Amino acid sequence: MPSAALGAIIVSATRRRRTQLAKRIGDGFVILTAAAAACRSRDTNYPYRPDSYFYYLTGFVEPQSALLLSVKAGRIAREILLCRGRDRRTEQWNGERLGPLRARRQLQIEETADIMYFDSLLSDVVSEHDHLYCLPGTDAALDAKLITIISNRRAHNRDSTTPIQALCDVSLHLDAMRLIKDTEEIELLRKAAQISSDGHRAAMRAVRYSKNEMQVEAALVAAFRSAGAHYAFEPIVASGKNACTLHYCANNAPVRQRHLVLVDAGAEYCGYAGDVTRTFPASGKFTEAQADVYDIVLAAQKKALTAIKPGNTWSAIENTATRTLAQGLIDLGLCKGTIKTVLKKSNYQRFYMHRIGHFLGLDVHDVGRHKNIAGKQEPLRAGMVVTVEPGLYIPDEPDIPAPLRGIGVRIEDDVLVTDNGKEVLSGAPKTRTDIEAWIHG
Ligand SMILES: [Mn+2]
Incomplete structure (x- = not known):
C-alpha cells in the first residue's frame, strides 16, 4: 500500500490521466470495474490486487468498486467512484474500508457513492450517451448488464434516446497511454x-x-x-x-x-x-x-x-x-x-x-x-x-x-x-x- 505522501502523488497523476482519457475519447461513457477478490481455497483469498486499468485511473486498491466517467466534448462532465460503504462489523474482521465519504477527498474524485447504487447510477448516466467504453470480457456480470442496456435502448427508441451506437474497448486508448x-x-x-x-x-x-x-x-x-x-x-x-x-x-x-x-x-x-x-x-x-x-x-x-x-x-x-x-x-x-x-x-x-x-x-x-x-x-x-x-x-x-x-x-x-x-x-x-x-x- 502506498504511504500517504506517495498516495497523494499517485492520486494527482490519476486525475490527470482521467482528463487525458476524456480528451482522447471526445464523447462517451466509460465504465471500469475493480478486479474481484480471487479465491485461493475455500474461504481464503489471494492477496488483493486491483485491475491495472482501474488502478491506473483511480489509484484505488479496494475490491467491489467501479469508476463511471461521462465524457462530453473531450471533457469529463461527470465522474463517479463507487466503493464499499463503511461497515463496522465487517471491518472488525477484514480491515478498514475507505468508504465513499473519505474516498471523495482522498482520491480527488468529484462524486463518490456506495457500490450498492451501481445499477441505478449506471442506467442514469448511460442514458445520456450512445458510445460505451469498457473492457468487454473481463467482468461477465457487467457485460450482461451492458447488453441488457443496449437491447432496452433499442426496444424503447420511440422516445428521444438513440440506440447505443458502439460498445468500444477502452483498452485501445488506455494501452496507448500506459505504453x-x-x-x-x-x-x-x-x-x-x-x-x-x-x-x-x-x-x-x-x-x-x-x-x-x-x-x-x-x-x-x-x-x-x-x-x-x-x-x-x-x-x-x-x-x-x-x-x-x-x-x-x-x-x-x-x-x-x-x-x-x-x-x-x-x-x-x-x-x-x-x-x-x-x-x-x-x-x-x-x-x-x-x-x-x-x-x-x-x-x-x-x-x-x-x-x-x-x-x-x-x-x-x-x-x-x-x-x-x-x-x-x-x-x-x-x-x-x-x-x-x-x-x-x-x-x-x-x-x-x-x-x-x-x-x-x-x-x-x-x-x-x-x-x-x-x-x-x-x-x-x-x-x-x-x-x-x-x-x-x-x-x-x-x-x-x-x-x-x-x-x-x-x-x-x-x-x-x-x-x-x-x-x-x-x-x-x-x-x-x-x-x-x-x-x-
Ligand atoms: Mn521478463
Whole structure:
C-alpha cells in the first residue's frame, strides 16, 4: 500500500490521466470495474490486487468498486467512484474500508457513492450517451448488464434516446497511454527495479549457505517484503538444469556446489513491476564451462542494451543479440556452420527460444505491441520501459559435451527509453567478477 505522501502523488497523476482519457475519447461513457477478490481455497483469498486499468485511473486498491466517467466534448462532465460503504462489523474482521465519504477527498474524485447504487447510477448516466467504453470480457456480470442496456435502448427508441451506437474497448486508448510512462510511473518503476535488484543481491549472498532453492527464494522475498514490496510474479529460483525450464517455479530442488542458480524475480511496488534475472554459481566461483556460456549471454545483453534508443525497433534489438548468441554457440561447438546459415536455419533456437524482452509497467508483461496492426515494427519511444533478457539453455542431452550439459543462463535488466538513449533501472552485480566478489563479500 502506498504511504500517504506517495498516495497523494499517485492520486494527482490519476486525475490527470482521467482528463487525458476524456480528451482522447471526445464523447462517451466509460465504465471500469475493480478486479474481484480471487479465491485461493475455500474461504481464503489471494492477496488483493486491483485491475491495472482501474488502478491506473483511480489509484484505488479496494475490491467491489467501479469508476463511471461521462465524457462530453473531450471533457469529463461527470465522474463517479463507487466503493464499499463503511461497515463496522465487517471491518472488525477484514480491515478498514475507505468508504465513499473519505474516498471523495482522498482520491480527488468529484462524486463518490456506495457500490450498492451501481445499477441505478449506471442506467442514469448511460442514458445520456450512445458510445460505451469498457473492457468487454473481463467482468461477465457487467457485460450482461451492458447488453441488457443496449437491447432496452433499442426496444424503447420511440422516445428521444438513440440506440447505443458502439460498445468500444477502452483498452485501445488506455494501452496507448500506459505504453508511455509518465513521471510518477517512472519513479515507481525505478523503485521497483531497485528493490528487485536488492532482492537479487540478497539471493546471491544467501546461495552459499543454501541447500535448497527455497532458501534462496526466502532471502529474495525477505528483501522484497522488508522494502514494502511484494513480488510481481512467482519468483523463479532454478538451480542446475532447472534453469533450462523457462517458467520453472517449483523452487524446491537441492542446490549443489557445482550448480549455477538462475533467479528471475521482480518486486511489485505500489502496483509497478520489476523483472530482473541473474545467474550465479552456488559455490561462488564459475566453472570454465559456466563462464564460457555466461560471457556469451552477457555480451549479447550488452549488444541489445546498446541498441535501446528511440527509433530503434524490437527486431533490431533482437537481431543484434541473436547474432552474438549464435556466434557464441558456434564457438562452443554447439551449432555447426557459418553464422549466416545458423541464423538463417534458426539452429540457435534449440538453445535460445524466447524473445529478447517485453514492455514493463503495472503488469510485468505490460501492454504494448512489438508490431502494429499492419505488421510493421513499432519503433521504441522515450518513456517506454522494457526488459532486455537474452539467455542460453543447454539441454542435458547425450550429444552435448558433458561440461556444458544442463547449463541455463539468463541475464535481464529493466530499461527506460529516454530522449537520448536509455537508463538501466536495475543494478544487481552482473559481470562474473562482480558476482563472485559480491557472493564472497
Ligand atoms: Mn521478463
